[in-house]
Amino acid sequence: MHVLLVEDDALVASGIRAGLETFDFVVDGVATIAEARRVMASMQSDAVILDRGLPDGDGLSLVEEWRAAGVPTPVLILTARDAVRDRVDGLSGGADDYLVKPFDLDELVARLYALLRRAAGRASGVLHHGELSLDPTARRVCVGGKPVALSRRELVLLEAFIYAPRSVLSAGQLKDSLYGLNDDVESNALNVHIHHLRRKLGSGVIETVRGLGYRLGRADAVALPDAAREDRPRGPSP
Amino acid sequence: MSLRARLLLTLGLALALFWASAAAWLAKDLEDKLVETLDQRLAQSARMVAGLMLQLPPEVWQQADRRSLSIPAIEGLACQVHSPKGEIMARTHSDMQGVLDSQEPGHAYRRQGDVTWRVFTYRRGGLTITTADRMDERNTLMSGVLRVAVVPFIVALVGSLLALWVSVWRGLAPLARLRESLARRDPETLAPVTLKGLPAELRPLVATLNALLARVEEAFTREQRFTNDAAHELRTPLTAIKTHVQVAKKVKGQAAAEALDYAEQGIVRLNRTLDQLLLLARVEGRKPWQKESCAVVAVAESAVEDTGQPERVKLPDEWPRAQLLMPYELAVTALRNVLDNALRHGPPETPVWLDARWVDNKAADAVPGAPGPGEAAELAFCVRDEGAGLSPHGLARLTRRFWHDSRAGGSGLGLAIVAAIAERFGGRLAFHSPAGGGLSVELIVPAVPPDRG
Numbered sequence: 001m002h003v004l005l006v007e008d009d010a011l012v013a014s015g016i017r018a019g020l021e022t023f024d025f026v027v028d029g030v031a032t033i034a035e036a037r038r039v040m041a042s043m044q045s046d047a048v049i050l051d052r053g054l055p056d057g058d059g060l061s062l063v064e065e066w067r068a069a070g071v072p073t074p075v076l077i078l079t080a081r082d083a084v085r086d087r088v089d090g091l092s093g094g095a096d097d098y099l100v101k102p103f104d105l106d107e108l109v110a111r112l113y114a115l116l117r118r119a120a121g122r123a124s125g126v127l128h129h130g131e132l133s134l135d136p137t138a139r140r141v142c143v144g145g146k147p148v149a150l151s152r153r154e155l156v157l158l159e160a161f162i163y164a165p166r167s168v169l170s171a172g173q174l175k176d177s178l179y180g181l182n183d184d185v186e187s188n189a190l191n192v193h194i195h196h197l198r199r200k201l202g203s204g205v206i207e208t209v210r211g212l213g214y215r216l217g218r219a220d221a222v223a224l225p226d227a228a229r230e231d232r233p234r235g236p237s238p
Numbered sequence: 239m240s241l242r243a244r245l246l247l248t249l250g251l252a253l254a255l256f257w258a259s260a261a262a263w264l265a266k267d268l269e270d271k272l273v274e275t276l277d278q279r280l281a282q283s284a285r286m287v288a289g290l291m292l293q294l295p296p297e298v299w300q301q302a303d304r305r306s307l308s309i310p311a312i313e314g315l316a317c318q319v320h321s322p323k324g325e326i327m328a329r330t331h332s333d334m335q336g337v338l339d340s341q342e343p344g345h346a347y348r349r350q351g352d353v354t355w356r357v358f359t360y361r362r363g364g365l366t367i368t369t370a371d372r373m374d375e376r377n378t379l380m381s382g383v384l385r386v387a388v389v390p391f392i393v394a395l396v397g398s399l400l401a402l403w404v405s406v407w408r409g410l411a412p413l414a415r416l417r418e419s420l421a422r423r424d425p426e427t428l429a430p431v432t433l434k435g436l437p438a439e440l441r442p443l444v445a446t447l448n449a450l451l452a453r454v455e456e457a458f459t460r461e462q463r464f465t466n467d468a469a470h471e472l473r474t475p476l477t478a479i480k481t482h483v484q485v486a487k488k489v490k491g492q493a494a495a496e497a498l499d500y501a502e503q504g505i506v507r508l509n510r511t512l513d514q515l516l517l518l519a520r521v522e523g524r525k526p527w528q529k530e531s532c533a534v535v536a537v538a539e540s541a542v543e544d545t546g547q548p549e550r551v552k553l554p555d556e557w558p559r560a561q562l563l564m565p566y567e568l569a570v571t572a573l574r575n576v577l578d579n580a581l582r583h584g585p586p587e588t589p590v591w592l593d594a595r596w597v598d599n600k601a602a603d604a605v606p607g608a609p610g611p612g613e614a615a616e617l618a619f620c621v622r623d624e625g626a627g628l629s630p631h632g633l634a635r636l637t638r639r640f641w642h643d644s645r646a647g648g649s650g651l652g653l654a655i656v657a658a659i660a661e662r663f664g665g666r667l668a669f670h671s672p673a674g675g676g677l678s679v680e681l682i683v684p685a686v687p688p689d690r691g
Contacts, residue, residue, distance in 0.1 A: 015477070018485040080474055105485070106484075
């Protein structure tokens, strides 16, 4: 999941970034409204974390601007002001959630996932697709109740598909989910990750839509190939 | 006791007292006059009878000798005439011997049975004439006269008391309305009390009250904004500390050490903001400072040392010989805050220029020089950086609390504290941002030349 972090305080921003990265989020950080506007126009973020007191204005004006332009990306407002009116202003201005500083990192992550889930129209915290289940906060994928070991990028990629189960995702969108603005991406990296996912979860788990991109396969296509079964972590030998 | 009750009681008592004494005085006067008039009438009738009797020829007396002359009786009035020999010559009542018997001349009261009489005895030409009035007749007349005289007084008294009550009630109605409107107010609101319909006497009072309310509201708003800003400034480093500590718990090795480093930076910043806030509260508090002074050189050297980057501060060749009229610690804090600000906003490694000079208050004297001994004057510390400078808009906001460039760091309190310290000791802050860039801050404080010897 790709998160755009708009926070002007460098120390706070580095903390949030490091915290979200432990949950496999891809974070791009900017410090001003102008930069946020530019990044938002150039790449696809799954969610925005927005500080209100920015050097070039109130972050809330940015949300209003996006909502007026029809940008649906969920926005979580961060603020050090906890007056009820500030909160009401934030939510009625188009923000989806509101968190008062100082907050708990786990709470921030839980709220982000709740926002993503709502945006994807899902009710449950653990995402299911056939036999496959993905717990976003625990960072765990299971097939038929048995855990499957995935790398960080593979998990993020699978997450992107599961959050948009009926959509065709272009290579560009998938790369935005996987990498930040400053990450160096090798041209075939996406193909490699998709190949690994198919090898671990069954070849039908991700379908290629020629000329457009990829989409999540049918629910009954999920299967644990024999190879993966052997890779599966074993319990202690009796 | 309420104002209304006090007014009603004092005015009512005074009115009743004055009207009652006037009435009593009148009644006493009337009674005296009436008694005098009736007595005169009694005497007059006696004299009239005497005159009539004496005009009769003496033969009539002889003929009438031993035969009392009978005069038809009048109700309430009696008369009797005695001859020089003491015989009754004529009388109105035959049954009033006790009352009408010859007596000393003049007025007297006499009683017969249940009835009291007023008697007048008169002697003339040997005749003794006694006339008498019934006192109850007199009393009836007297009370009738008194009633006619006193009733208007009572009516007037009751009328004035009523008028008094109505006018006090109506006159104090604006006060009552004011009291009610104050009592109805929400104790939390500081909105002004309306002046509409208030009499001229109450307007200044309510206007003063409104001015006070406005000042309280202003102070309240300022405090609230300050609290909000302070909360913001304290929560931001706290957020940094908390997130970095939580990250440190989740990761291992180098990343954890890095996160803890960041957390420590946050703690340093939080600590500095707290120190500054406490200092500001102390400077702004009402605690009186003793009359203290300190040397310019000592203040400048300590402040430069305290910045932690003394090598970047360029000093003048010579310091003015002056004593600042403020406590040493506060002078150092103020100057250090100005230097910190310049060091933070100037590009790294660039110098910051510090100078001190006498401020020339006498415009005629073109060359600023040291004032005479003991002469009150001002000394300016001038701090100039090589940063980007500020727009006029930014200059105006420099001493505003918590206004700061987030990337340069700082609590946003530094210059606000300097301004508070300077103002407390009669000094001020001045800013210039020349077109070529850089910001020059002048901290101007009262100072005197050192004592000779």
